[in-house]
Amino acid sequence: MSDWKTQQMIKASGWPEGPEAFAIGADFSRATAGGLVPLHWACGHGKTGLVRHMIAHGANVADTTADGQSMLELALNAQDFQTLMLLIDQLKARGGPLPSAQIQERLTQSFRGSHPNSRNRIRQTLHDWKRIARHA
Template identity: 45%
Template sequence: MIKASGWPLAPELLTAPDADFNARLEGGLVPLHWACAEGKAGVLKYMLERGANVLDVADGAVSVAGRTPLYMAVHSGSFQVVMMVIDRLKALGAPPPDEALKKRLAHVFRASHADAKNRLQQTLKDWERKAPASAPAPTAKGA
């Protein structure tokens, strides 16, 4: 799966038993951020099952600095990747996205199947209802 995903570096960096999917690699590439940005659902699932941290904010390159895995997933346009990241964020008790990111989500998936749009809307409502009130929300930085 890793070889077929198009991962640009050595597959062993992702398949080693002690792989760190949030480690900064060559040129600042972070495996988790790459999987989110490229819409690689299978690779993302693999990483999440092995402890990848969806709260990790990108640093380094100006083009990605400050962007969250959720922002990168939305940018990929992959509904499946977005929902996997959202589900993990909700499970961690992270705050829901800010209004700008919610609007970006609605815009990106506006032409999706009605079931997908409804699932996204319901997920965001549930997340809002269950969210802790004190933590800052993920933003649409760079949108």
């Protein structure tokens, strides 16, 4: 992604601080001078493009907030399917632990009334993740 594209993505996201928080090599899990944590903010606001950018440049998708919320929980609160699936795919690929039964239930319930493809993909992904975890 070119600098121009990155700058445009950051600007379009509504990020309230400077773009340096998303620079390659930045610690995306550290609070900025303004007190925001880039990865937490992007997951909590469903900013899939920013999350994808940070993952590509080393973001820790297993990070948690100061009060213990996972990035998956933040994206779930934002009700953003694309960000959720991006995080789930990354966690699954990295051998991350399954989310708690409560989070799994919230994932299933949150998209119960949405498009069948979304609903089925969540179910299948959780099923695959359980299978991978059993064989690990």
